[in-house]
Amino acid sequence: MPNLNSDEKFMDFFDETGNTKSAEYSETNKWKIMIVDDDREVHTVTRLVLNDFVYKNCRLEFLSAYSEKEARLLIADNTDVAVMLLDVVMEEEDSGLKLVNYIRNDLENDEVRIILRTGQPGQAPEKKVIFDFDINDYKEKTELTSQKLFTTIVSSLRAYESIHSAKVSKKGLEKVVEATKNLFEVQSIEKLSNIVLEQITNIYSSNIKTQTANQSAFVTFKDKDGFKITAGSGRFSKHINDYVKDVLTSDQYSNIEIAIKGGKILFVDDSIIIYFRRNSDMECILYIDGIPEHSEIDESLMEIFRNNISSAYENASLNNKLHDSQKEIIFTLGEIAEARSKETGFHVKRVAEFSKLLAIKCGMYEEEAEIISLASAMHDIGKLGIPGSILNKPGKLTQEEFEIMKTHATIGYEMLKDSDKDIIKIASVIAYTHHEKYDGTGYPNGLKGEAIHIYGRITAIADVFDALSTARVYKPAWEIDKVLQLFREERGKHFDPEIIDVFFENINEILSIYENLKDRG
Known part of the structure; x- marks a missing residue:
């Protein structure tokens, strides 16, 4: 047991910056x-001597174990112990040394600084130990x-902090790499923003004494009116599409x-x-609050993360532009086909939007639904091979003319089927099957039920609804109520009954699309 006189026992300790007990210390981080x-007296005296010890504005939290068995349980539950003052001889002569092996080898804890204290040096010679x-x-x-105890604790805490910081830095960097390695595969700005918010809390590594608090965050992009929130978490989750200026306080916005x-x-x-800011048309802000403290490691990790997500956003932005260009070309092709038959180009856009909505409501992922939307725009591309005299005949077609008209499904399929692009391949399927009927009475192959590809079954509903509810060269527009009545009658005949049910369950959204893209004049 240490030979402590009363002056040493009750001396005031200072931290590295000279702070005394009157300084403001953290009561939560220790x-x-x-x-x-x-020996219980060892515990009592050690706590008494180190009672006022402060290192970097944080006091000590003491944990006590009186045997190797107790110590094993305690260290396993407290992986953030910084320093262990360990006796060698307890229930057995080498209990302390066994505990060291358990900590280093079984728990693989190489951070805690272990100070061996022995009252019987002969039992554990220093050189051998x-x-x-x-x-x-x-x-x-x-x-x-x-x-000397004070000096030993300071040097041990310094060593622990250095080792822990290095590990935190390494783990943090691994998290940044893990969090950002797949970001470049995401092509949607909105989806990328949500992924970034999910990952930011995993990446943020506060210092060794800080407990992560509840956090809120948002991603915002600048448009002509200011920064609009694209994705949000926590308290910002209800502010999607709101402008940042309307959400934050004036002080918070000043910080931005x-x-x-x-x-x-x-x-x-x-x-x-x-x-x-990656280019002239993309400015972005990632805002996180609820971070009580941060360290230099956090700053370095955030800089790496910023560079990675900045590149990922630029990549997504370029992909979006390419996607928009492809979309414009596809719609233009579809509109050319419709224009030959003097039908509105809005028909193409409406069918695309109806098809996308039905695909999503049928349980498809948004990416697949978007491809169906684009591909459905070319459902009548085969009309390019049909004579204009038949396409634009104002009256009823003869049987011979109708047989020629029906070939547009096969013509469209033949035009598109050899492409190696997913959208064009799917467009060939839709062109080929969207005139098939669920009961097998459609064309060109008389397919029945689920033998008709689901893409064709979805587009059939979208196409027929729009064809009936808008004016054509050969007929006036039907009233919506009349169209819906026909759809109820054709459930299980012309149309897939399950998809028709989905159609009626979402009829308000269908009609909203119809109104937003309605032919004008």
Whole structure:
């Protein structure tokens, strides 16, 4: 047991910056010190001596174990113990050394600094112990005065902090790599924004004493009226499509303006503001609050994360532009076919939107629904091969003319089927099957039921609904009620009954699309 006089026992301790007990210390963040000794007086005296110890504005939290068995359970539950003061001889002569092996090998904890304290140095000779066991200091109890104990704890905490920080940095970097490695595969700005918000809480590594608080975050892009929120979490989840200026306080928005002006990451109060601008038409801000503290490691990790997500957003932006260009070309092709038969180009857009909605409501992923939407725009591309005299005949077609008209399904399929592009392949399927009927009475192949590809069954409903509810060269527009009555009658005949049910369950959205893209004049 250490030889402590009263002056040493009750001395005031100072942290590295000279802070005394009057300084403002963190009461929630503390360094964990574990005392393992079968002598209860050792625990009492150690706590008394280190009672006012402060290191980097944080006090100590003491954990006590009186045997190897207790210590094993305690260290397993407290992986963030910084320093362990360990006796060698407890229930057995080598209990302390067994505990060291358990900590280093079984728990694989190489962070905790282990200070071996022994009152019987002959039982565990220093030279042998230092060589054979992964301990960080060896002290005889008689030599460990209060001042030396203070010095030992400071040096041990320094070492622990360095090791822990290095590990946090390594783990944080691994999280950044893991979080961003698949971001470049995401082509939707909105989806990318949601993924970024999911990953930011996984990446953020606060310092060793900070517990992560509840966080809220949003991603915002600038348009002509300001920064509009694209994705949000926590308290910002209800503010999608709102402008940032209307959501934050004036002080919070001022911080955003500072980040924009500086063109950098800003850590202020409990918030992180990440601003980046990749080109003239893309400015983005990632805003996170509920971060009580941050470290230099956090700043470095956030800088790496910013660079990665900035590149990912630029990639998504370029993909969106390419997608928009492809979409424009596809719609133009569909509209050319419709224009030959003097039908509105809006028919193509409406069928595309109806098809996308039905696909999503039938349980398809948004990516697949978007492809169906684009592909359905070319459902009548085969009309390019039909004579104009038949396409634009104002009256009823003769049987011979109708047989020629029906060939547009096969013509469209032949035009598109050899493409290696997914959209064009799907368009060939839709062109070929959207005139088939569920009861087998359709054309060109008289397919029945689920033998008709679901893409064709979906587009059939979208196409017929729009064809009947809009004016054509050969007929006036039907009233919506009349169209819906026919659809009820054709359930299981012309149309897939399950998809028709989905159609009626979402009729308000169908009609909203119809009104928004309605022919004008």
